Amino acid sequence: MYIHIPFCAVRCHYCDFNTYAGLEKYFEPYADAVREEIRQAAEEYGRLPIQTIFIGGGTPTVLRPDQLGGILAACREHFAVAPDAEITSEANPGTVDQAHFTALRALGVNRLSMGVQSFDEAELKWLGRIHSAGEAEQAFDAARAAGFTNINLDFIFGLPGQAPGAWARTLERAVGLGPEHLSLYSLTVEAGTPLADSVRRGRVPAPDDDLAADLYLASQDLLAAHGYAQYEISNWAKDASHQCRHNLVYWRDEAYLGFGAGAHSYARDRRWWNVRPVPQYIQRINAGKPAVSGQETVGRRLEMGETMMLGLRLVLEGVGESGFRARFGVSLDEAFGEELAALTARGLIERLPARVRLTAEGRLLGNRVFAEFLPEE
Ligand code: SF4
Known part of the structure; x- marks a missing residue:
């Protein structure tokens, strides 16, 4: 289950998530609406078994613990x-x-994902974050003191002109805290964001792909030296037991239910998504109407392509031959023989006896690899 909390204290200029600042008046009715949507879904689908719940956003912690508690x-x-x-x-x-973390722990939340983004004060300011580096460290210590033993920290690299030394210092400070999991994302300019506008007007240079690639390679070395195993293009864990089980569901192209404004769901051959604006979402739920605003059928060819695209993100696991055959009734070669041969010849994919996965070079060019498996529009 994914639960979307579309509220933030302020909007960061690079962010294109469905989230809003200044909507405090909706916190309570929104939490009520999400609880009602969950009830309605159970009426429709039955009491399904749930292995993971991810409360994301936005910033879920802007809600009071009792509001999140009601949803859980x-x-x-x-x-x-x-x-x-x-x-x-x-x-x-x-x-x-710490009191907030203690309350979350008491609600049964057993994993935290904290958006730190950088330990460089100037970078934090440029990103428009509301916390300092020191406050991020204090928050980490408070989460530990509250009993969290499974913590992810998110970081962004490839800021315009970012010095490799500054990025290395951020990562060193991150591993010094000893989180169980790290997620590193390169800065991307998403259409419609204030950052995209600034780049278009020439006020901010566009991110440099070569710089991002250099920083990514340096991150791989630094994290490996500190004992973190990369298991996904953007994710590292101290050991297999701390890989993000929820995100593994997405990467393995398995079913999930999303709740809240703009949340997506996927099951069998169907994908559907909720209306994005908060007031409309609440109105629909309160009127007893579905919050769904769109859906699409995922045909077999598309499902096979998405299974490749998502599975190849898992840099160790890749896509397994037996799982693929069990799901689709054909081998990887029967489905994608030509594509796999071409990508292997280009050194972007490696074929092991039971699976295919990206090579080190393929990790840098993932999007080009994935595109090969998706049907043409
Ligand atoms: S805090 Fe996170 S979700 Fe909210 S605007 Fe910033 S980047 Fe987006």
Whole structure:
């Protein structure tokens, strides 16, 4: 289950997520609406077993713990949430203290994902973050003190003109804290964001792909030297037990239900998504109407392509031959023989006896590799 909390204290200029600042008046009715949507879904689909819950956003921690608690209680009341389910909440260091973390822990949240982004004060300012480097460290310590033993930290690299030394210092400071998991994303200019506008007007240089590639390679070396294993293009874990189980569902192209404004769901041959604006979402739910605003059929050819695109993101696991055959009734070669041969010849994919996966070079050119498997529009 994914639960979307579309609220932030302020909007960061690079962010294109469905999230809003200044909507505090909707916090309570929104939490009520999400609980009702969960109830409605159980009525429609039955009491499905749930292995992971991810509360994302936005900034879930702008809600009071009792508001998040009500949502989690609805999950447990209407779905068969496994006793050992991974329950993650995203958290923004500028919005939480130890009491808040303790309350989340008491609600059964057992994994935290904190958006730190940088430990360089000038970079944090450029990104428009509401916390300092020191506050991010304090938030991490507070989460530990509250009993969290599974913490992810998110970082962004490839800021215009970012010095390799500054990025290395951020990563060194991150591993010094000893998080179980790290997610590193290169800065991308998303259409419609204030950042895209600044780049278009020439006020901010566009991110440099070569710089991003250099920083990515340096990150791989530095994190490996500190004992972190890369298991996905953008994700590292201290050991396999701390890989993000929720995100593995996406990368393995498995089914999920999303709740909240703009949330997406996927099951069998169908993908559907909710209306994005918060007021409309609440109105629809309160009127007893579905919040769904669109859907599409995922045909077999598209499903096979997406299984490749998502599975290849898993840099160790890749796409397994037996799993692919069990799901689609054909071998990888029967489905994608030509594409696999061409990508292998270009050194972007490696074929192991039981699976295919990206090579080191393929990790740098992932998007080009993935495009080969998707049907042409
Ligand atoms: S805090 Fe996160 S979700 Fe909110 S605007 Fe910034 S980047 Fe986007």
